[in-house]
Amino acid sequence: MEEASTAGAADEDKRGKEENDKRMDKDGKVAFHHLFKYADNTDVALMLVGTIASLASGMSQVIMTIIFGQMVDAFGKSSPSNILHQVNKAVLYFVYLGIGSGVVCFLQVSCWAITGERQATRIRSLYLKTILRQDMTFFDKEMTTGQVVSSISADTTLIQGAIGEKAGKFQQLVTTFLGGFVLAFLKGWLLTLVMLSTIPPFIFAAGIVSKMLAEVSSEGLASYRQAGDIVEQTVGSIRTVVSFNGEKKAIGLYNDLVKKAYKGAVKEGFIQGFGMGFLNLVYFSSFGLIVWCKIMYEEASQVATEAIGSIRTVASYCAEKKVMTKYNQKCQASRHQGIRTGIVGGIGFGFSYMMLFMTSALCYYIGAKFVSQGNSTFGDVFKAFFSLVVAMLGVSATAAMASDSSKAKDSASSIFEILDRKSQIDSSSNKGLTLELVKGDIEFMHISFRYPSRPDVLIFSDFTLSIPSGKTVALVGQSGSGKSTAIALLERFYDPDYGVILLDGVEIKKLEISWLRDQMGLVSQEPVLFNGTIRANIAYGKNEEVSEEEIVAAAQAANAHEFISSMPQGYSTGVGERGTQLSGGQKQRIAIARAILKDPRILLLDETTSALDAESESIVQEALDHVMIGRTTVVVAHRLSTIQGADIIAVLKDGEIEEKGKHEALMGIAGGAYASLVELHHKS
Numbered sequence: 001m002e003e004a005s006t007a008g009a010a011d012e013d014k015r016g017k018e019e020n021d022k023r024m025d026k027d028g029k030v031a032f033h034h035l036f037k038y039a040d041n042t043d044v045a046l047m048l049v050g051t052i053a054s055l056a057s058g059m060s061q062v063i064m065t066i067i068f069g070q071m072v073d074a075f076g077k078s079s080p081s082n083i084l085h086q087v088n089k090a091v092l093y094f095v096y097l098g099i100g101s102g103v104v105c106f107l108q109v110s111c112w113a114i115t116g117e118r119q120a121t122r123i124r125s126l127y128l129k130t131i132l133r134q135d136m137t138f139f140d141k142e143m144t145t146g147q148v149v150s151s152i153s154a155d156t157t158l159i160q161g162a163i164g165e166k167a168g169k170f171q172q173l174v175t176t177f178l179g180g181f182v183l184a185f186l187k188g189w190l191l192t193l194v195m196l197s198t199i200p201p202f203i204f205a206a207g208i209v210s211k212m213l214a215e216v217s218s219e220g221l222a223s224y225r226q227a228g229d230i231v232e233q234t235v236g237s238i239r240t241v242v243s244f245n246g247e248k249k250a251i252g253l254y255n256d257l258v259k260k261a262y263k264g265a266v267k268e269g270f271i272q273g274f275g276m277g278f279l280n281l282v283y284f285s286s287f288g289l290i291v292w293c294k295i296m297y298e299e300a301s302q303v304a305t306e307a308i309g310s311i312r313t314v315a316s317y318c319a320e321k322k323v324m325t326k327y328n329q330k331c332q333a334s335r336h337q338g339i340r341t342g343i344v345g346g347i348g349f350g351f352s353y354m355m356l357f358m359t360s361a362l363c364y365y366i367g368a369k370f371v372s373q374g375n376s377t378f379g380d381v382f383k384a385f386f387s388l389v390v391a392m393l394g395v396s397a398t399a400a401m402a403s404d405s406s407k408a409k410d411s412a413s414s415i416f417e418i419l420d421r422k423s424q425i426d427s428s429s430n431k432g433l434t435l436e437l438v439k440g441d442i443e444f445m446h447i448s449f450r451y452p453s454r455p456d457v458l459i460f461s462d463f464t465l466s467i468p469s470g471k472t473v474a475l476v477g478q479s480g481s482g483k484s485t486a487i488a489l490l491e492r493f494y495d496p497d498y499g500v501i502l503l504d505g506v507e508i509k510k511l512e513i514s515w516l517r518d519q520m521g522l523v524s525q526e527p528v529l530f531n532g533t534i535r536a537n538i539a540y541g542k543n544e545e546v547s548e549e550e551i552v553a554a555a556q557a558a559n560a561h562e563f564i565s566s567m568p569q570g571y572s573t574g575v576g577e578r579g580t581q582l583s584g585g586q587k588q589r590i591a592i593a594r595a596i597l598k599d600p601r602i603l604l605l606d607e608t609t610s611a612l613d614a615e616s617e618s619i620v621q622e623a624l625d626h627v628m629i630g631r632t633t634v635v636v637a638h639r640l641s642t643i644q645g646a647d648i649i650a651v652l653k654d655g656e657i658e659e660k661g662k663h664e665a666l667m668g669i670a671g672g673a674y675a676s677l678v679e680l681h682h683k684s
Contacts, residue, residue, distance in 0.1 A: 030412040032405060035163050037416075038122045043115045047167075050111030054168040056104040058175025060097060061390045062183050067093045069187070069383035108168045116164020120156050123415065127152055130418055135425035136493040140453035151418070155411035162408030180391030187383040425492055425513065432512035438519050438601040439504050440632030442467040442490065447499035448655075449485065459485050460496070461655035467648070472633040474643035476677060477652035483636040487604045490634070491517060518543070521600035523624075525607040525638075527591030529579030534564055534590060535571040537579075541594035550597060558593035559623040560586070585616025592623050603633040610638035617642075640681045649674060 039047065071090040131148060447463040450456075459482045467473045475483040488494055489501060492513055501508045508516055521541070529537050538554055539546040551571065555561040563586055567573045579587040588608065595603065608624065609617040621642055637643040644663040651659040651666070651673045658673045659666055666674035 030409045030416055032162075032409060034416070035159060035408060035412055036119070038119050038126070039115070040118075040122075043118055046111045046115035046118075050108055050115065050168050051171055053104040053107035053111065054171035055175045057101065057108050058172040059179050060101040060104070061176045062179035062387065063097055065180075065183065065383050065386040065390060067097065068386060069380065108172065109165055112165050112168035116160045116167075119163055120160035123159065123419075124152055124156050126419055127156070127415055129428070130421065133426050133428040134421070134423045136488070137452040138421075138423065140451065151411070151415050155415055158404070158408045158411045159415070162405055166404055177391045180387040184384045184387040184391065187380045187387065425495065427513050427517070430512060430514070432515070433506065433510050434512055434515045435504060435506065440469040440601045441502075441504050442602070442632060442634075443502040444486065444489075445500050445502065447489065447496045447501070449482075449489065449494070449496045451485075451494070458655055463499070463652075463656060465650055465657060465660075467632060467634065469632055470630055471647040472628055472635060472645075473648040473650060474635040474637050474646040475650050475652060476637050476640060476643070476674065478677075481652040482655060483652060484606050487522070487606055487634060487636060490602075490604065491520060491522065518598070519600055520602045520604055521595030521598045522604045522606065523588070523591050523595050523608050525610055527579070527587045529575045529582070529587055529590060531575070531577045533572050533574055534567075537575060537590055538571075538593045538597055541597035546597065551593075554593040554597040555590075557596050557623070557626060558589045559619050560589035560593050563589075583616070585613075585620055588616070588620050589623060592620065592627065596627055601631060603628060603631045605633065605635045607636050607638045609642055640678055651677070 036043075036047075067090055070093075444463055444465045447460045448458075449460040449463075450458055463482065463486070465473070465486075475486055477483055485494075489496055490508070492508060495509065503511065503516070503519075530540065535548075535551055538551050541554070542550075548571075552561060555564055555571075564571055564573070573581075575581055575587075575590070579590075582590070592608075605624065609620050617639075635643055635646060643649060646663070648660060649663060649666055650657050653673060659669065666672060667678065669675060
């Protein structure tokens with residue numbers, strides 16, 4: 001059975017690798033066209049309209065040079081009495097161009113911005129869904145919170161830019177470049193051929209600069225990901241999320257927030273489109289009143305938001321300097337990359353302008369000769385010259401966008417790799433058996449296990465334990481003996497290397513994972529509360545709609561209703577990030593209420609009271625004693641005084657059970673493992 005499962009997982013990994021290889025380019029990054037793989041029919045329609053608008057927008061610059069040339073000819077050839085008539089015609093053309101440009105620029109920016117936001121929202125949601133369905137091995141070995149946060153925020157933002165407005169801008173610039181050269185050849189092919197001699201070094205320099213920028217930007221992105229690991233916490237809540245089958249709630253909450261952001265981004269896209277269109281209308285129409293030229297350069301700045309989850313710990317240890325030193329060390333590489341980017345970009349920018357003005361000088365010199373020899377008119381020279389200027393500006397701007405494309409492809413590589421990853425323990429899978437009636441008989445049979453992140457450390461060598469239905473079994477032992485590991489295996493956070501675990505005689509690997517976890521309620525040593533109200537945190541225990549009466553009943557059973565009611569906002573009181581507004585005992589009772597609401601057949605208590613003071617421990621233990629009645633309960637205990645009434649006490653040592661029995665029987669074993677632990681506990 002295990003061999004078949006392993007083979008199936010290997011086949012899935014192989015298929016995932018093959019799919020991953022197909023979408024990679026020769027640089028080992030995601031091919032640009034694969035960035036659009038999550039576009040739906042609406043996105044395709046938006047991109048089609050945006051592309052047409054981008055092409056039209058790009059041609060508007062070329063058309064502008066034609067009108068300029070006509071105006072120059074009008075000034076040069078017309079008599080003073082006829083100049084106004086000729087100029088008025090050009091003015092009208094500028095007005096028409098301004099109106100048309102305003103419309104197409106609006107469509108270009110708004111369509112590309114909206115489809116970029118739509119696709120990025122879809123990628124973010126799928127990414128979170130994929131993360132939540134992974135097994136614990138993934139979080140132990142492959143992913144940290146810094147990487148998750150970087151991917152779901154910064155990386156997806158880079159992808160969004162590349163498949164959104166910048167894609168439309170790229171099309172616009174390429175159209176301007178091609179249209180400019182075509183017009184230049186039509187209006188002055190001889191002059192254009194002469195000027196083409198200056199283009200190869202310009203394009204070569206632009207290509208070199210763009211390649212260097214792409215390389216240093218990728219290195220800088222990797223460095224900032226490492227720096228993000230320093231300031232972000234590990235994905236500490238993942239066990240709580242999956243144990244309560246809370247993936248759908250987490251995704252739903254995330255999607256609600258993303259929808260708000262999406263609506264704002266759509267508005268932003270319309271506003272940007274209207275703004276660009278209006279600016280172009282004013283820009284081109286203004287030529288009818290005053291012939292002037294203005295060049296604008298926009299810089300996009302990336303704003304990074306970071307959350308420091310351990311600020312209390314940092315402050316209590318006065319470790320601010322240590323954290324800053326460590327973070328600054330990680331940022332050194334990014335800073336160096338930024339300096340290199342600035343130098344390379346500066347060289348490229350300076351060279352491009354040097355070539356631009358040198359080309360202008362050559363063009364005017366040769367153009368003047370052509371006009372003096374009667375081979376061309378000044379209007380045609382003007383059109384050819386400005387068409388080439390527009391074309392070269394298009395090349396320059398396109399080259400400057402190369403680093404953005406490289407960043408997006410680099411970010412997509414890490415995100416798409418996760419999206420294609422198949423989890424060996426998939427909590428979203430509906431495959432497997434479900435039992436009509438759960439009695440709660442549990443049996444560990446010859447379990448051998450090592451954590452994948454620590455393959456050299458043997459946790460269980462031959463762990464065998466039977467837990468009868470409705471009984472309370474306490475697991476005790478030295479730190480690292482595997483007490484909490486037994487609970488992790490029972491919840492299928494991990495699968496054992498060898499051996500089987502049975503629930504009512506059925507191997508748990510054959511059961512549907514979400515159904516299996518629904519039968520269990522986990523309360524851990526440090527309860528994980530989510531930033532929200534007390535009501536929302538208790539309701540998290542049930543994967544469906546919960547009434548106020550059910551929440552209150554669960555709180556009463558957990559001895560939590562009294563302190564909750566005493567708060568000014570009652571159940572609507574915010575708990576703060578990770579429950580920082582509540583005491584340890586209060587947090588623990590809310591966690592117990594959450595487990596009670598789930599109404600599990602099996603209760604898992606992982607050192608639930610070990611971090612509490614005596615008064616809080618007494619209150620919490622009273623609540624637990626009430627909840628444990630009639631349920632199969634597995635208790636991992638640090639304070640041995642709390643488990644003396646357990647039906648079975650199992651002492652773990654060296655990956656096996658050394659002793660097993662009731663408290664009185666184990667205490668009667670002179671020099672026994674349990675008696676020694678009790679004696680050591682009393683001394684401490």
